[in-house]
Amino acid sequence: MNAARRLLVTGGGGFIGHHLIKRLKSDGHWVRGADLKYPEYEDTQADEFEILDLRRWEDCLKATRGEIDQVYNLAADMGGIGYITANHADIARNNILINAHMLEASRQNAVKRFLFSSSACVYAQSKQKDADVAPLREEDAFPADPEPGYGWEKLYAEELNRYYWHDFKFETRIVRFHNVYGPLGTYDGGKEKAPAAISRKVALAEDGDHIEIWGDGKQTRSFMYVDDCAEGLLRIMASDYHDAINLGTEEIVTINQLVDLVCKIAGKRLKKRHNLTGPQGVRGRNSDNSRLRTVLGWEPSITLSAGLKKTYPWIERELRKAGRLTEKAVLSVR
Numbered sequence: 655m656n657a658a659r660r661l662l663v664t665g666g667g668g669f670i671g672h673h674l675i676k677r678l679k680s681d682g683h684w685v686r687g688a689d690l691k692y693p694e695y696e697d698t699q700a701d702e703f704e705i706l707d708l709r710r711w712e713d714c715l716k717a718t719r720g721e722i723d724q725v726y727n728l729a730a731d732m733g734g735i736g737y738i739t740a741n742h743a744d745i746a747r748n749n750i751l752i753n754a755h756m757l758e759a760s761r762q763n764a765v766k767r768f769l770f771s772s773s774a775c776v777y778a779q780s781k782q783k784d785a786d787v788a789p790l791r792e793e794d795a796f797p798a799d800p801e802p803g804y805g806w807e808k809l810y811a812e813e814l815n816r817y818y819w820h821d822f823k824f825e826t827r828i829v830r831f832h833n834v835y836g837p838l839g840t841y842d843g844g845k846e847k848a849p850a851a852i853s854r855k856v857a858l859a860e861d862g863d864h865i866e867i868w869g870d871g872k873q874t875r876s877f878m879y880v881d882d883c884a885e886g887l888l889r890i891m892a893s894d895y896h897d898a899i900n901l902g903t904e905e906i907v908t909i910n911q912l913v914d915l916v917c918k919i920a921g922k923r924l925k926k927r928h929n930l931t932g933p934q935g936v937r938g939r940n941s942d943n944s945r946l947r948t949v950l951g952w953e954p955s956i957t958l959s960a961g962l963k964k965t966y967p968w969i970e971r972e973l974r975k976a977g978r979l980t981e982k983a984v985l986s987v988r
């Protein structure tokens with residue numbers, strides 16, 4: 655274990671932030687969490703947890719006070735493809751404010767290292783038009799043509815982090831996540847992402863039912879289990895690498911294959927009804943981990959099947975607790 659540090663995780667009430675706090679605590683660090691809300695599904699393990707609105711400058715100064723060594727800046731207004739395609743202005747404004755203020759407040763409060771959570775949504779859309787897509791290398795973000803709203807804002811915040819390193823020698827790290835999933839994540843309400851949304855639909859369905867899939871299901875993605883994400887974050891923070899770096903898996907699947915995998919885990923035979931008007935984002939996206947392997951000598955290794963075997967039962971249990979599973983849906987497991 656490294657020497658214990660004082661760490662701040664913004665977005666500590668969210669999916670990745672909550673998992674990261676658990677990991678940092680088990681490694682023996684002192685951790686402050688900050689968010690608009692507490693974690694939804696279990697209590698935080700942070701030593702301090704503050705309800706703050708990090709769009710506000712004063713709140714960012716407060717979050718970063720008191721000799722914090724490292725900041726994991728995970729706070730963001732974000733959601734699945736339905737949410738990010740419908741809310742360009744809100745998402746861009748909120749996240750620009752959070753990222754600019756968090757960076758400068760961290761610098762003023764003499765934080766030693768700052769990690770920015772970017773996204774594969776920064777990649778040029780023109781390079782993701784084919785389901786059989788070439789894996790995305792970090793340089794594929796330019797010439798810039800990212801996802802409207804969320805992708806533009808992330809790409810510009812990456813640049814801002816780079817400027818802080820070049821102009822102030824303020825130690826920044828830039829991580830591009832590719833679709834993170836796992837237990838304790840949003841699975842309903844519009845902000846959930848594909849693995850959680852599909853798990854919910856499968857859990858609620860009775861054997862033989864139809865479930866709705868956005869698009870024709872042939873669009874492709876890779877998905878990273880949240881424990882691999884936390885491990886990668888720690889390793890990138892510990893590295894001396896300042897440019898953007900992918901953090902994802904190279905295990906590409908179609909959305910139809912993802913549905914089949916969840917059905918198999920659930921033990922249900924379901925039919926897919928493809929909603930061709932539903933938002934589906936880019937046609938194909940996969941991570942090229944060459945840089946990650948070179949810089950860290952490590953990459954995520956938890957397979958999609960292994961990760962879903964932990965994620966699906968958690969979502970099913972949550973639905974059961976909420977009284978949303980019909981007797982037949984429970985009994986329809988083969």
Ligand code: NAD
Nearest residue numbers: 665667668669670689690707708729730771773831833834
């Ligand atoms: P999440 O929505 O679960 O967590 C984000 C947290 O930020 C939420 O708890 C939210 O309340 C908080 N937040 C939003 N606005 C805030 C504000 N004004 N002040 C304080 N807190 C605020 O999302 P996540 O999946 O945990 O994502 C964490 C980071 O990783 C984000 O920056 C996101 O853009 C990035 N990311 C995630 C994925 C993924 O697949 N989950 C993919 C790419 C990038």
